[in-house]
Amino acid sequence: MPASRLRVAGALCLAVLTITSCKKNFENINTDPVGIADKELISDYNDLKFFFQMEQRSVVNFSGGGDPNSYQVQQNLNADNFSGYFMSPTPFNGGNNNLNYFMVQGWNGEAFKVGYLNIMANVRKLKNNGIDQTYPSVWAVSQLIKVTAMSRITDIYGPIPYSTVGLKVNNPYDSQKDIYYSFFTELDDAQKKINDFVTAGKTLPFNFSDFDLVYNGNLATWLKYANSLRLRLALRLVKVDPAKAQLEGEKAMNPANGGLLTTAADNMAVKVLGVGFSNPLVFISQDWGDTRMNASIESYLSGYADPRLGKYFDKATDKVAAGQYKGIRIGTSIASKDDYIGYSGLNVKDGTPTFSKSSAVQLMTAAEVYFLRAEAALRGWANAGGSAQSLYESGISTSFQQYGLGDASTYFNNATNVPAAYSDPRNAVNNAPSPTSITVKWDNGATNEQKLERIITQKWIAVFPEGQEAWSEFRRTGYPKLFPVVQNNSSGTVNTAVQIRRLPFPQNERNTNSTELDKGIQLLGGPDNGGTRLWWDVAKPNF
Known part of the structure; x- marks a missing residue:
């Protein structure tokens, strides 16, 4: 087989991510997370396109061959459920699994593995081939993708190897503070490279739109995304590092730096x-x-009479709830998949389906950015571009526009409706009262904490179905108020009321990088279980 074919065949195992032998035989990330460091690896534009698109696809963990098993264990059976969006009707592992806090070791390492074998490996391939020097604008976009992906990984585990990945055999762990500071530095570098490229009027010797699975090669929109990502990450730090949070947030919102995502056409998907x-x-x-x-999102969408309910979900087909929108409470005891499979699923068939197998995978919306700006305004940061109320209402309106729902003013002026109590027609043990009395309509006389609950609750609705970001913001703020698990099988490691805060480190790290892992757990500041808070997850009021 020619050497070029060998290179593509090796890369293809990364492309399919988790199917068959590729999943069973993935290399130890500590021996060589890059895989191949050959300077001749990227020999033409097709090679460059392949590895660049691989990095983009890996952020959302696409699988090849129509088998998205990796995404399922990385996110859907974790953050998508912890965020209050989804719940599985399938009693995996005999009913003892992450959804009732019995942590399944084989699930917990998937995000870690993908982060290194599919994100960091492809970034290192591009770096080793000098893309940062020959095509700095392409490298800049690669850096934006890297920060997007690895911010999700650190927000799952806490401390992770970052600064020396690809440079050492046994990778030391960085503190989450150092990782976040690195993100901001990398965003600075990426934005400068894009600005320098555009200002100089340079062009690429290939059509970058053919490479780019997000913005069709539009570097101006990538710049808006970079600012929006910076604002998201800045707000993550408000309770633990408020000065840095404000500095980075105000930089992100400064119009001189390229702007922010403002319309649905700007959505990062x-x-x-x-x-x-x-x-x-x-x-x-x-x-x-x-x-x-999930029962939590049923409670909010049905209680608020939110028209996005029918955009997000199909009606139930189960005989006990046919024709209704009905969710499952997290931690429900499920004996058989048949018990709950007829409850509401993602909208793929009712009316005009919102989602299909060809739907782009959404990572950030313009609506989310308005809510980020609303919180920034509430905190008195400069450059927010409006009052907390006006930005909050713009966030709702932009989400409505994304789903073709027209004017949102009736909805955001509703001062009566509150989230509904949850009733499970199959088992009353799962019933729960309304989680909160918060309404949609803005109230200038409310406390800052109540105003923040409104902002985060509506942001949570607009971010759907991106469960990783929703879970992170729930942990940071405590909003929206989610139903706790019905059954808690964590043996006391996760507090039912506080809810799960992180995933344990993967067993592979214990097997292959134990000395550095022990140092990483010291940086974590608590035991390696689902109840330990991350650096930015501080147990104190938001104001």
């Missing part, structure tokens, strides 16, 4: 293109029937 690729969440819901509506 990775397109599903190519044979064997499909939207993994849709596949899991439609083909496997392994994910259904």
